[in-house]
Amino acid sequence: MDSLESYLFIGLVLFCFGLYAVMTRRNGVAVLMGIELILNAANLNLVAFNRFGGLSEQLPGQVFALMVIVMAACEAAVALAIIINLYKTFQTIHIDEAREMRG
Amino acid sequence: MGEITFIVLAALVVVTAYFTVTSPNLVHAAVALMGTLFGVAGLYVFLYADFLAATQVVIYVGGILVLIIFGVMFTTQIGSQVMVKSSAPNRLASGLAVLVLFVGLANIMRQAPWHRGELVAVEGTVKTLGTSLLTRYLLHFEVAGVLLLLSLLGAAYLARREHG
Numbered sequence: 541m542d543s544l545e546s547y548l549f550i551g552l553v554l555f556c557f558g559l560y561a562v563m564t565r566r567n568g569v570a571v572l573m574g575i576e577l578i579l580n581a582a583n584l585n586l587v588a589f590n591r592f593g594g595l596s597e598q599l600p601g602q603v604f605a606l607m608v609i610v611m612a613a614c615e616a617a618v619a620l621a622i623i624i625n626l627y628k629t630f631q632t633i634h635i636d637e638a639r640e641m642r643g
Numbered sequence: 644m645g646e647i648t649f650i651v652l653a654a655l656v657v658v659t660a661y662f663t664v665t666s667p668n669l670v671h672a673a674v675a676l677m678g679t680l681f682g683v684a685g686l687y688v689f690l691y692a693d694f695l696a697a698t699q700v701v702i703y704v705g706g707i708l709v710l711i712i713f714g715v716m717f718t719t720q721i722g723s724q725v726m727v728k729s730s731a732p733n734r735l736a737s738g739l740a741v742l743v744l745f746v747g748l749a750n751i752m753r754q755a756p757w758h759r760g761e762l763v764a765v766e767g768t769v770k771t772l773g774t775s776l777l778t779r780y781l782l783h784f785e786v787a788g789v790l791l792l793l794s795l796l797g798a799a800y801l802a803r804r805e806h807g
Contacts, residue, residue, distance in 0.1 A: 542762070544757055544759065545752065545753070547686065547690070549749070549752065550653050550657070552748055552752060553656075553657050553660070553745075554656065554657075554660055554679070554683075556741050556745045557660040557661060557663070557664045560738065560741045561663070561664040563733075563737035564729050564733060564734045564737045565729070566729050567669065568714075568718075569669060569711060569715050570672060572711060572714070573672060573673070573676050573711060576676065576680075576711075577660055577664075580679065580680065580683050580703075583683070583699075584683055587695060588690060590690075590692075591690045591691060591762075592757075592762070593758055593759065593760055594760010594761060594763075597771075598779055598780075599768060599771055599772055599775060602692050602695050602768060603772065603775060603776060603783070605695055606695065606772070606776075607783055607787055609695075609699065609702055610787045610790065610791060611790070612702075613791070613794075614793075614794035615794075616706075616707045616711065617798040618794050618801070620711070620713065620798070620802075621797070621799075622801060624714070624717055624718070624801075624802050625801055627717065627718040
């Protein structure tokens with residue numbers, strides 16, 4: 541429980557699942573979920589290193605993780621706007637169907 | 644007690660992440676993702692990151708997940724078969740690639756000489772985080788604010804209804 545490796549391992553598992561989702565899912569929203577998993581894995585690593593790396597005066601890892609959460613919120617909003625546009629243009633969000641820049 | 648809670652949280656994170664990745668129904672996947680996000684928030688509590696755990700619940704579970712479910716509902720036709728997964732060879736190849744990456748990274752993780760400081764007792768990170776956000780990390784804080792504003796405008800512009 542109080543070891544760096546256990547947190548890193550959970551982060552690694554989350555990252556691998558997220559990567560697998562991004563590689564195999566063919567629905568835009570499902571790919572977005574995979575990206576959220578990857579961001580969570582990165583955040584978990586940052587906070588774990590902050591805790592176990594002896595950096596606890598100004599909490600750089602936690603500030604960095606906060607910035608990642610802000611970025612994830614921005615990314616989700618813009619990605620869903622794009623997905624809704626894609627759906628309006630192609631009537632599907634199967635990402636292999638979207639091959640043109642102009643519908 | 645703490646040990647058991649940690650193991651339960653870790654198992655929750657891994658199992659729900661698995662369902663997020665494999666469930667053919669996107670709404671089920673979104674609910675599983677909620678479990679993962681809650682589990683990660685619990686792990687933050689174990690890492691003495693109380694403010695971050697609260698932020699995780701509020702922003703991820705309350706904001707991003709709702710957006711994702713909106714996206715699923717908006718773009719799924721009722722009764723139509725939604726193709727979620729790619730073809731079997733693609734899945735096999737991706738699974739192998741991810742497995743190789745997993746084994747490699749796990750080996751690196753085991754062998755790397757991580758820098759370790761001594762564990763200090765932490766009592767509440769809110770004050771420290773607030774101070775460092777407004778002193779040392781002020782520029783990052785402002786840039787994050789501008790990024791939020793820009794992405795809000797961008798998302799509203801992209802998703803607007805066309806007139807005429």
